[in-house]
Amino acid sequence: MEHKNAQGNDHATPADFAAWLRQQLERRGYDLRPRGGGQTRFAQDSGIGAGTVSRMLRGQGAMETRVLQMLAEALELPLAEVLVAAGVLSRNELQAVQHKxxxxxxxxxxxxxxxxxxxxxxxxxxxxxxxxxxxxxxxxxxxxxxxxx
Incomplete structure (x- = not known):
């Protein structure tokens, strides 16, 4: 889900990103239940630090471009999709850039x-x-x- 920011653009919130990431990981077989080991396994598989994965799943912390790139690679998704999910770009902004x-x-x-x-x-x-x-x-x-x- 996207929300209007101060500039009037639609951007995903950190909570939206956390829900999206949780869904992506569970869809790929990572058990995210407490003691399920999915977070740790994804951190190892992706090369993203366990603390960073934990913060992303809690909707906390600023996203670094490098981490989002690693996330896109680990999930085998286009970086653009991850940037929209993370709220860095709105769908409208992405379309404007793509179709300019x-x-x-x-x-x-x-x-x-x-x-x-x-x-x-x-x-x-x-x-x-x-x-x-x-x-x-x-x-x-x-x-x-x-x-x-």
Whole structure:
């Protein structure tokens, strides 16, 4: 299940991820009952630390990309599916990235700053200025359009 976050995007919660992971492990034969040994066995099979597996199953702790990659490999799932389950990406964000076509026009430096999340006024000014300088130098050398995607 996904929930709206502060930005209005749908992201899975840590509890959702814990339930999803539990289901994935049980589906693969790991006995997650107390003293079932499934957590320990999965930790050994996946190379993920036992404490990390325990925290993930309890819905605690921040997810590291490296751990999510290892989890995807151990579960033989696409990393994208694990990132959505972990709440790193929403399904909408994943689809937007997967189905993003080429831009009809190059980005302006201001648009690039927006997409990169550069919000500090001084940093934006520096970024825009540097981009314009590079664009002008390239135009002077006859290298054509500079912000092609």
């Amino acid at each position: 076509g080429p831009r009809p026009d190059p980005l302006t430096p201001e648009q690039a700053a927006d997409e990169l999340g550069i919000t500090d006024p001084q940093s934006r000014t520096l970024f825009v200025s540097m981009t314009e300088t590079l664009r002008q130098q390239r135009a002077e050398r006859g290298e054509g359009r500079t912000a092609e995607n």
